[in-house]
Amino acid sequence: MSHEEDHRSNRVGWLRAAVLGANDGIVSTASLIIGVTAANATQHNILLAGIAGLVAGAMSMAAGEYVSVSSQLDTIKADLALEKRSLEEDYEDEIDELAQIYENRGLDSIMARQVAEKLxxxxxxxxxxxxxxxxxxxxxxxxxQAAMFSAATFTIGAALPLLVAWLVPLPMLIAMVAGSSLLFLASLGAIAARAGGASMSIGAIRVTFWGALAMALTAMVGQFFGIVT
Incomplete structure (x- = not known):
């Protein structure tokens, strides 16, 4: 009977992108809405700022992910081209190099050489x-794909506090946006941790803490400029 473990490391790439996009969408948009509200803006201007933040943030996430992945692929292609040239110029040295790697991992020298040659x-x-x-x-x-995925997850995350800001009256806006956004963040952190096989409570606390800090600081800035103006 075969035994297969359910490893979670193969999920790291898409999980990181999804959590990062949605987390940024919630935190940045909720913080922007709270900051503008604290500056005594009208609800129309608050929603306008939130929509502008959603569009700008989604495009920023898409551009950043596209540039990041493209740069990574350029580096990989350069490394592979260098390795291909080395194989063409000195095949035997490359066998020795690979055998040494396997020997360092615990194989004896003869077995390491055989494995290197076969591979x-x-x-x-x-x-x-x-x-x-x-x-x-x-x-x-x-x-x-990475750019579109990041933009989509950011948009979904940003739409949540924006929807709350649209539905609730102005006097309750800060409390409702902050409370619902922290709830969204806690849920996101717990789900991400569960998918990755980590502690759900730690994942929820970690994401919620940084989200609460961002909202609090933005509210302070908005209140300060609201008083000044």
Whole structure:
């Protein structure tokens, strides 16, 4: 009977992007709404600021993710080109290099050499990419997909406090946006932690703390400028 563990590390990439996008959407938009409200703005202007923040934030997330993933892929391509050239120029040295890696991981020298030779016979560049450079299939993210995913999760997160600000009357706006946003953040942190196999309570507390801090600081800034003006 075979035994298979349910590993969670394969979820790290998409989970990080989803949590980051939604968390930024909630925190930035809720903080913006609270800050503008504390500055004694009208509800129309508050909603306008929130919508502008949603659009700007989603585009910023998309652009940032696109540039980040594209830069990562450029580095990977450069590393692979360098490794391919090394294999063409000095194949034997590359076998020795790979064998040394396996020997450092615990194989004896003869076995390490045999493993290196067999793997390089099958896929020399792939073996070096995986074991020397540390690349894997998960490194091949698509920049456009990453950008769209980040923008979408940010938009979903930002829409939550914006919807609350649209529905509640102005005197209750700060309390309701802050309370609902902290609830959204706690839920997001718990779900993300559960998907990653970590403690749900720690995940919820961690995300909620930083969200509450951002909202409090923005409210102070908004109140200060509201008094000044």
């Amino acid at each position: 390089m016979e099958h896929d020399a560049l792939g073996a070096h990419a995986r074991d020397e450079i540390g690349l894997s299939d998960s490194n091949g993210a698509n920049p456009i």
